[in-house]
Amino acid sequence: MSGRPVSFAEHPPHGHPENRGPSTQKSDKASTASHPPPTKPDPTLNTQSTSTADTQATLLSAFAPPSAPGDQRNATEGGKSATSAARAPELSSLKVRLQRALRQFPDFPSPGVLFEDILPIFADPRLHSDLIHALEVHVLQTFGEEDKPDVIVGLESRGFLFGPSLALRLGAGFVPVRKKGKLPGPTVEAKYEKEYGEDWFQMQADGISKGQKVLVVDDLIATGGSAAATGSLIRQLGGKLLGYVFIIELDFLKGREKLDAPVYTLLTGQEGKASEASAETQKQGDAQEMPLGRTKEDSGEAKSVQDAGGAAAEQRP
Numbered sequence: 543m544s545g546r547p548v549s550f551a552e553h554p555p556h557g558h559p560e561n562r563g564p565s566t567q568k569s570d571k572a573s574t575a576s577h578p579p580p581t582k583p584d585p586t587l588n589t590q591s592t593s594t595a596d597t598q599a600t601l602l603s604a605f606a607p608p609s610a611p612g613d614q615r616n617a618t619e620g621g622k623s624a625t626s627a628a629r630a631p632e633l634s635s636l637k638v639r640l641q642r643a644l645r646q647f648p649d650f651p652s653p654g655v656l657f658e659d660i661l662p663i664f665a666d667p668r669l670h671s672d673l674i675h676a677l678e679v680h681v682l683q684t685f686g687e688e689d690k691p692d693v694i695v696g697l698e699s700r701g702f703l704f705g706p707s708l709a710l711r712l713g714a715g716f717v718p719v720r721k722k723g724k725l726p727g728p729t730v731e732a733k734y735e736k737e738y739g740e741d742w743f744q745m746q747a748d749g750i751s752k753g754q755k756v757l758v759v760d761d762l763i764a765t766g767g768s769a770a771a772t773g774s775l776i777r778q779l780g781g782k783l784l785g786y787v788f789i790i791e792l793d794f795l796k797g798r799e800k801l802d803a804p805v806y807t808l809l810t811g812q813e814g815k816a817s818e819a820s821a822e823t824q825k826q827g828d829a830q831e832m833p834l835g836r837t838k839e840d841s842g843e844a845k846s847v848q849d850a851g852g853a854a855a856e857q858r859p
Contacts, residue, residue: 629683636676641809643669644790658790658811660761664703673704676808677787678711681757684785684806691757691784693717693750695776697768698724698743700761704789708759717749719772730778734771743768745775752780763788763807766797773803 696705
């Protein structure tokens with residue numbers, strides 16, 4: 543070995559820019575899984591740490607007491623309540639617009655009858671859309687997504703105007719109820735009372751499956767006979783009747799008292815033009831003041847209370 547001193551020019555020190563030779567420093571040797579460089583954490587330790595945390599979480603979960611069914615139910619109901627509260631202002635706004643579209647015709651088609659006309663709603667596509675949306679909001683607000691109806695049943699014939707559209711919005715089927723003799727194939731039937739006798743409603747026997755949730759819709763509830771018959775048809779087929787939804791209710795006829803499921807009315811009828819109708823009736827010789835929709839001959843019975851299509855309620859063509 544030469545005793546000549548080493549020149550920095552020939553052999554720059556470790557770390558010098560001019561030192562491009564292979565390093566002999568242990569700290570620069572290739573790292574292995576068991577000896578990672580100081581600047582990088584050991585992935586094995588991270589994995590072990592995560593695994594340990596997961597194991598602890600699993601153990602804590604296993605020994606934690608199960609949540610009570612009531613707690614789960616309360617959480618679900620709380621979510622529904624919050625959703626209902628959010629939908630309430632929207633529904634109120636829709637109802638105001640629809641209520642303004644209603645028309646009333648006093649003494650049509652006979653003296654003493656105030657005719658409720660909902661047809662302007664269907665003449666305006668925006669109002670038509672508002673009607674369907676308002677009914678959809680009510681159904682979801684009342685039953686929620688999980689308990690909404692499987693089938694919408696519409697009464698002949700104004701229930702056919704909006705029942706199918708509502709069913710589509712809700713992802714439900716639509717089944718019509720018709721007068722006796724108008725439906726093909728096997729049917730079930732139920733009787734209801736009219737003003738001058740009785741009539742029959744029918745539904746196809748395969749229209750509703752056992753256990754399906756069913757909602758009945760119609761434009762107007764007067765004496766409630768035809769709606770009650772429809773509820774009977776649904777139960778004959780094993781359906782679960784959720785309730786009844788109407789656009790207008792003539793509450794002085796107390797038709798909802800005949801129904802054994804919840805009743806919802808979207809709009810209020812027989813108001814606003816009541817005084818005007820009374821004055822017009824008196825001009826035509828009605829000296830005796832009677833409630834709207836009743837005859838002067840018999841104040842205890844409803845007289846041909848009219849709904850939008852022009853046919854007497856509970857006496858449908």
